[in-house]
Amino acid sequence: MTPPLHVVVFPFISKGHTIPIFDLARFLLCRKICITIFTTPANRSFFSHSLSDTNIDIIEIPFPKNIQGVPPGVESTDKLPSMSLFATFANATKLMKPHFEKALESLPPVTFMITDGFLGWTLDSANKFGIPRLVYFGMNAFSRVVSISALSVLRTQVSDNELFEVPDFPWIKITRNDFDLPFRDREPKGPLFDFMMDSFMAASKSYGLLVNTFYELESVYVDVCNRITSPKSWCIGPFCAGNQVLYVAFGTQAELSPEQFKEIKIGLEKSQVSFLWVVRKSLDEVDDGFENRVKNRGLVVTEWVDQREILSHGSVQGFLSHCGWNSVIESMCAKVPILAWPMMADQHMNARMVLEVIKIGLRVETCDGSVRGFVNWEGLEKAIKELMEGEKV
Numbered sequence: 001m002t003p004p005l006h007v008v009v010f011p012f013i014s015k016g017h018t019i020p021i022f023d024l025a026r027f028l029l030c031r032k033i034c035i036t037i038f039t040t041p042a043n044r045s046f047f048s049h050s051l052s053d054t055n056i057d058i059i060e061i062p063f064p065k066n067i068q069g070v071p072p073g074v075e076s077t078d079k080l081p082s083m084s085l086f087a088t089f090a091n092a093t094k095l096m097k098p099h100f101e102k103a104l105e106s107l108p109p110v111t112f113m114i115t116d117g118f119l120g121w122t123l124d125s126a127n128k129f130g131i132p133r134l135v136y137f138g139m140n141a142f143s144r145v146v147s148i149s150a151l152s153v154l155r156t157q158v159s160d161n162e163l164f165e166v167p168d169f170p171w172i173k174i175t176r177n178d179f180d181l182p183f184r185d186r187e188p189k190g191p192l193f194d195f196m197m198d199s200f201m202a203a204s205k206s207y208g209l210l211v212n213t214f215y216e217l218e219s220v221y222v223d224v225c226n227r228i229t230s231p232k233s234w235c236i237g238p239f240c241a242g243n244q245v246l247y248v249a250f251g252t253q254a255e256l257s258p259e260q261f262k263e264i265k266i267g268l269e270k271s272q273v274s275f276l277w278v279v280r281k282s283l284d285e286v287d288d289g290f291e292n293r294v295k296n297r298g299l300v301v302t303e304w305v306d307q308r309e310i311l312s313h314g315s316v317q318g319f320l321s322h323c324g325w326n327s328v329i330e331s332m333c334a335k336v337p338i339l340a341w342p343m344m345a346d347q348h349m350n351a352r353m354v355l356e357v358i359k360i361g362l363r364v365e366t367c368d369g370s371v372r373g374f375v376n377w378e379g380l381e382k383a384i385k386e387l388m389e390g391e392k393v
């Protein structure tokens with residue numbers, strides 16, 4: 001058996017950079033990737049608390065002491081007395097390099113690392129250990145390419161509030177004041193500028209950029225980004241939608257054979273999706289370890305639930321349903337697409353309506369292609385993946 005992929009993750013020590021990385025890490029966990037995440041002692045409790053439901057290994061390495069202007073114990077940008085200390089703070093992280101490398105030495109083989117763009121110094125460590133570095137920058141493709149394209153105009157005399165066309169995107173008008181200091185200066189310089197240039201330089205020599213966006217949202221800007229900058233930007237967001245939950249419930253009357261039950265369990269396990277499965281009777285007399293194997297992403301409930309509330313939860317992105325009319329209409333109201341698995345009564349007609357008339361769902365595949373056929377785990381896994389990930393397999 002091939003060993004699981006192992007990824008080292010090092011978010012920048014600021015909440016706005018760390019929180020999306022937690023989402024990304026969960027996304028990787030769902031794909032059976034082992035994760036080791038780095039942070040500093042003062043951030044440890046935030047990490048442990050936020051990741052308490054996962055098996056992510058947290059390694060803390062000391063944050064440098066006696067950094068001028070940075071009070072002792074301040075290890076996150078939200079705790080800085082003033083953001084004017086940002087460059088000093090961010091530059092101080094470079095002193096963590098020996099600790100980071102010492103920790104890397106003792107880890108099992110690392111497949112790749114994902115480190116924040118502001119931790120540009122990790123590129124050197126990555127190269128030393130022969131580990132590809134993927135960079136996470138908090139910004140989207142639009143902000144990035146519009147800023148790059150505007151550089152030539154910022155070098156001119158254009159005044160602070162004068163609208164100008166962005167050279168590569170003439171339909172966008174911005175002003176010099178849309179940029180922070182020192183970047184809006186005609187000739188920007190200073191510690192923050194130098195720090196950013198170093199960060200961008202390190203990113204450009206890395207393996208790839210992970211962007212918290214999706215291609216369809218800003219395809220024009222992503223395409224330009226990939227044309228004028230390197231390495232490639234991979235749009236794998238939105239990270240916050242990484243934990244999409246499939247709600248599985250077959251109403252109050254449908255009966256499933258033990259064989260069919262077994263296939264559902266395997267299908268849910270293999271699909272790797274997060275799920276909430278409401279069953280009318282307990283899963284099995286024999287404990288086959290199913291609930292334990294899916295414990296970080298799947299929940300089986302045997303009690304009555306508030307289905308409407310579940311469907312209206314933002315994480316629920318799909319409903320594997322028997323297509324009882326109440327379930328269909330509740331799913332529609334909650335704007336949740338349906339994976340239809342009709343079983344009896346009007347449900348077959350409802351499924352046809354869902355698929356062929358209002359087109360708000362897909363259907364599970366039966367072994368013999370008939371509407372009442374047995375559904376094996378492969379057919380179920382395939383349909384779940386298509387519904388949840390848009391992947392036609």
Ligand SMILES: O=c1ccn([C@@H]2O[C@H](COP(=O)(O)OP(=O)(O)O[C@H]3O[C@H](CO)[C@@H](O)[C@H](O)[C@H]3O)[C@@H](O)[C@H]2O)c(=O)[nH]1
Binds near residue numbers: 250252253254308
């Ligand atoms: O734990 C639970 C289980 C069910 N529900 C609710 O119970 C209702 C279930 O209704 P439905 O989805 O229509 O399923 P059935 O109970 O199976 O419905 C029967 O009645 C429907 C309406 O006539 C028919 O369309 C179905 O084929 C028939 O099986 C829905 O409102 C659900 O929200 C909960 O709130 N919590």
